[in-house]
Amino acid sequence: MASLPLHLRPFVAVQDPVNQYTPRDHAVWRFLMTALTRGLADTAHPVYLEGLARTGIALDHIPSIDEMNSCLAKLGWRAVVVDGFIPPAIFMEFQALKVLVIALEMRSVEHLLYTPAPDILHESAGHAPFLIDVDYAEFLQRFGEVGMQAIASQHDHELYEAIRALSILKEDPRTAAKDIAHAQARLAALAASEEKPSEAALLTRLHWWTVEYGLVGDVEDYRLFGAGLLSSLGESQSCRDDEQVRKIPLTVNAVETPYDITSTQPQLFVTRSCKHMSQILEEFAATMAARTGGALGLRKAIDSGVVCTAQYDSGVEVSGVISDMLCDAVGNVIYLQTQGPTQLAWRNKELYGHSTESHKEGFGSPVGLLKDFSRCLSQYTIDELKAHRIVVGESVHLEFLSGISVRGRLEGVVRQEHRNLLLSFSDCTVTTLDGRKLFQPEWGRFDMAVGGRITSVFGGVADRESFQLYKPLPRTATPSEQPDPMLMSAYAMLGDLHDAGLPLDQSQLQAIESTLNDYPAEWLLRVEVLRISSDLLPEALRARATRELDTLVVEPQHRRALALVFPEQLELA
Structure with missing residues (x-):
């Protein structure tokens, strides 16, 4: 493990x-x-x-x-x-x-x-x-x-819980019929959802x-x-x-x-x-949001209502409940928004200082290229950023091709393997072309993910160790009555006799007879008796076990199974 x-x-x-x-x-x-x-x-x-x-x-x-x-x-x-x-x-x-x-x-x-x-x-x-x-x-x-x-x-999660609950109830012999019926009705209602x-x-x-x-x-x-x-x-x-x-x-x-x-x-x-x-x-995987990314992938995530991850072409991964996106006239994603705890990661590892604690209320960031920039901002060196007046400790104004504007004091740049992944601003305002404010200075620090497009959207989180969506539920073992120790001893005895393959003495034969007398309804016990070699088991005892087994097992499928287990000894339809 x-x-x-x-x-x-x-x-x-x-x-x-x-x-x-x-x-x-x-x-x-x-x-x-x-x-x-x-x-x-x-x-x-x-x-x-x-x-x-x-x-x-x-x-x-x-x-x-x-x-x-x-x-x-x-x-x-x-x-x-x-x-x-x-x-x-x-x-x-x-x-x-x-x-x-x-x-x-x-x-x-x-x-x-x-x-x-x-x-x-x-x-x-x-x-x-x-x-x-x-x-x-x-x-x-x-x-x-x-x-x-x-x-x-969310519907998938509810269906999973309904199936899990019903299986536990069905496996417990003490469950009341009305409780099973209620659980079945709940599952049927969920399954019938359109x-x-x-x-x-x-x-x-x-x-x-x-x-x-x-x-x-x-x-x-x-x-x-x-x-x-x-x-x-x-x-x-x-x-x-x-x-x-x-x-x-x-x-x-x-x-x-x-x-x-x-x-x-x-x-x-x-x-x-x-x-x-x-x-x-x-063929199916090629249609998934993990492959298509873009607006189509984000729409699936938004409709799901559960935690998903959007990945920028720079490699930045945003994991949270994706709640909204903005697109331009030709369908390109220009802004994404999450709500609730959000994790920022790169290559499936959480970026330092960007856990769900850092982004408790959600995360929003532009997507796309900047005006007058020949390539994605993530690919620029620090010297090239300076040439474009993007300098830590100074006021910076970024204008995206989409018309989104980011204006504030640049406090830091997160880089990995010669790539710019995040730009952090104080006193920052983010607005759309029509003046809608997406972020305001009083909201605190603005962390901007760097990337020209969303290349992948997938279920769950990027760093599963740091942002654990699932935890084991309370034990699902079916509550059951304590097994009859004498009955279990009888099964163990018959198993040992079969494995030993030795002639049976009188006391062992009497023990088998007593076992059959004590448990007249235990059909599987008779199966275990008949496993003992015919050379070792007296014909009268074998005939009794066969006769009682034939009487006890009436369900057709069980009888067909018996015929497979004992193709020669039993002639069960």
């Missing part, structure tokens, strides 16, 4: 693989991984099964993060565990750093086929295996880089239809590779019904298709290859 940026470290949780997961948790993992790997053997991308082994994901127990990292290091990646949902921008930043984010929790037996919250099976067994494919790994990292720059909106989707929202859709629910091949012959499909026993089977689930060739138009995380997908997109996905990603 020491190599991670400081602002990311608070999001990293600590895994205690020995004490954190119960023997029943490991039984759930075993059951699901057995069913998934067998069910996906012929339908998942061929890399999947090989990738599980090469990324440290065992089939018989929940992996530790150390096990995974010893394997991922060979691929140039690493993994960290986090506590449930983390902000999308933080998730993307981890990914850009080639760090795979793994949810700490393990889904419960009650949510065996689908969990409403992130869990370790989805995040590890769903995402990690394909990192052995260089093209996929590069695509995933690049997606993180692009996602870090996407401009989100607000124009932000860059971040559109990019999230592309992530969903590729990384989470992607198919690879063509519409007539495809394989599964999306993590959401690979970690879902139900949808990995149902998605192959071409009459019920449409298959659409992947284009950038996929960003126009919203998704519903609470239901199965009515359509899926098919990519030709990982390189094809990268092409689609770059």
Whole structure:
């Protein structure tokens, strides 16, 4: 963790693989991984099964993060565990750093086929295996880089909070039905909003239809590779019904298709290859404000209502809630304005003396070239500035081509690598061509960013260490009842008997019988009994476990999963 940026470290949780997961948790993992790997053997991308082994994901127990990292290091990646949902921008930043984010929790037996919250099976067994494919790994990292720059909106943040709240409520067996209904109604209302989707929202859709629910091949012959499909026993089977689930060739138009995380997908997109996905990603990235800059980029930032960064061609970065801009008759930005705490930076490092404390109320500055100056003011040497009567300690009058005028006493010039980045004035007045006052002397020091145009506008801040937008929320671990210690001991006993592979003595057989008697409704316990080799388990005991399992499991999807786990012993429809 020491190599991670400081602002990311608070999001990293600590895994205690020995004490954190119960023997029943490991039984759930075993059951699901057995069913998934067998069910996906012929339908998942061929890399999947090989990738599980090469990324440290065992089939018989929940992996530790150390096990995974010893394997991922060979691929140039690493993994960290986090506590449930983390902000999308933080998730993307981890990914850009080639760090795979793994949810700490393990889904419960009650949510065996689908969990409403992130869990370790989805995040590890769903995402990690394909990192052995260089093209996929590069695509995933690049997606993180692009996602870090996407401009989100206040609506996006509200939607994220609604999804997070609903997942926590659903995972808690003690939650009242009315509370879940209320949370679902709130989420539905937000999802039904007619607000124009932000860059971040559109990019999230592309992530969903590729990384989470992607198919690879063509519409007539495809394989599964999306993590959401690979970690879902139900949808990995149902998605192959071409009459019920449409298959659409992947284009950038996929960003126009919203998704519903609470239901199965009515359509899926098919990519030709990982390189094809990268092409689609770059096609979208070319339209983002980070690339276009200018008035169009600033307009996206203003509409978002959240903190964004505007970058001048000089390299100066202004991070804050961009509230307004002025443009000339042909659409060139001539002035920008933020409100609230604002940071000034250069090359993603905060400029000394220009933190959010220095600019608590906001920041405004002209954009453009000066009259009679042949190039951008940032490129002039100190001697050249003197030749134009721009001297520290003296009164200076700057006239921009736009007609904006800056008049005041120059108190200092901030320079980096032979560039003028900021000019600071006292007793300063800034006016437009028509006499509108943008800054007045009584407001204090006027810091003017130097630059001819806005080349990039992106979401978030320039220096993430000094201006931390996101902090970990209170722990999201689902409150649950303390597990029955006797039941957990029973699961542990059966696991040990299977691993030992030794003949069972009378006391061990009696212990198994007592366990089945004590927990007549625990179907997964019977699965664990049937894992014991048929050479070691008496036929009568095996027949009893099979019979009771057949009686207890009535849901069709669970029965199909059982048929995958026990293809010979059980004949379950």
